[in-house]
Amino acid sequence: MGTEAGMSADQPARQRVLLVTGMLGAGKTTALRVLEDLGWEIVDNFPIRMLDALLDAGSSGADSDPAPLAIGFDSRTRGFNPERIIAQVKALTERRDIELTTLFLDCGSNELERRYNETRRRHVLAGDAPVSTGIRAERELLAPLRRWADLLIDTTEFTSNDLQRVIRERFASSEPGELTVTVSSFGFSRGMPPVADLVFDMRFIENPHWDPVLRPQTGQDQAVGDYIRKDPAYEEAFTRIRDLLLLLLPRYRAQGKAYVHIAFGCTGGRHRSVFTAEQMGAALRQAGFSPTLLHRNLGSRAADLLEGGLRREK
Structure with missing residues (x-):
């Protein structure tokens, strides 16, 4: 009683895995930093095509209660292909040793442009064109992944503290009854x-x-x-x-x-x-x-x- 069919009670607990992606400048680094403070293991700028190998390596360990794992990736990743990523993650959700969730961080285009102009950073997809061109290209590229993600957080009106609080609310492992x-x-x-x-x-x-x-x-x-x-x-x-x-x-x-x-x-x-x-x-x-x-x-x-x-x- 209480165990999933086909799994014995003494099998290791399913590892919690969170894929964190979204628009550049929407707050991925902040989100990962908060998750790390909450006790998650963090891998950022990860080549997502190697996700299966990473999870296979983790499942071979002897830890019966593995720490939750957050993996950050974005459109800068080599060979980034949203449709391929979705297919890959769909296959991984069938595994009984992991609990996989995808978080997409979005932000309004005008606010993203303001953030880029404030930091004077170039958008990787803009080339010599204005920042707005790169943002439009990125939004079009990520549209399938945004629609498919389990969780969506829009940070357009958020301060850094607001985003930190939302991440803590959704992913902290507080004991029941705590406030x-x-x-x-x-x-x-x-x-x-x-x-x-x-x-x-x-x-x-x-x-x-x-x-x-x-x-x-x-x-x-x-x-x-x-x-x-x-x-x-x-x-x-x-x-x-x-x-x-x-x-x-x-x-x-x-x-x-x-x-x-x-x-x-x-x-x-x-x-x-x-x-x-x-x-x-x-x-x-x-x-x-x-x-x-x-x-x-x-x-x-x-x-x-x-x-x-x-x-x-x-």
Whole structure:
């Protein structure tokens, strides 16, 4: 009972294998780095035609509980042929010693072009033509593989932290019943966080940005925190949000939810949201949770310009 037909109970566990591919610039390196942190064995820029040999070598080992394996490849791979790869992987899914999944990382063409221009890198398929030409050629080349992949993650609106969080949510081996809590800050001037579960807008609080002394500081500085606490609405709002979270988080955990991302936003993401996120993280730790703190826009050089260029909030 409990074992697959044809497999004895003392046979080694099936090895978990993840193929990671997608558009160049969509985040493959970041995804593989997170998987490595999660305990996966990583092989990047792998000649996919040798996949069978790699998996055969791994299955010949004596390890009864092999580490999960993530294999990265993309259109730069010699002899890259999506149709051939699909046929090869389909055959591998019939093997009873591995559990094979394909992850495709996609990204909008305009955003990819912006990333290339920002890094001043040439697209390998563009030659002497504009980056957009290479992106179009790559998208056409990868279309069959994108349609066939088991998992698709679109990183167009993602920061690096957003992608890291999504990879952890999908591939971390958390024990049942555990709840991973992330508390983050962000600036609305740079857009909403695309993967937040709960978002709280702190722009109703008096803005320290308009104090010339506090403007270069952040919500991690005591003077900024003192300024925010003086706003009559802050303490009551903070208490109500904290109590709401302390009500919701155990219920999320009881329903089997493994990850909750709580985001606090203000205009530039440097003062009110940062201070509130720091304080809420401390409150949740005191209540027995272990939240991870992320500040999306704290290090953004353009944050002051974005905030200062907006109409002053009342």
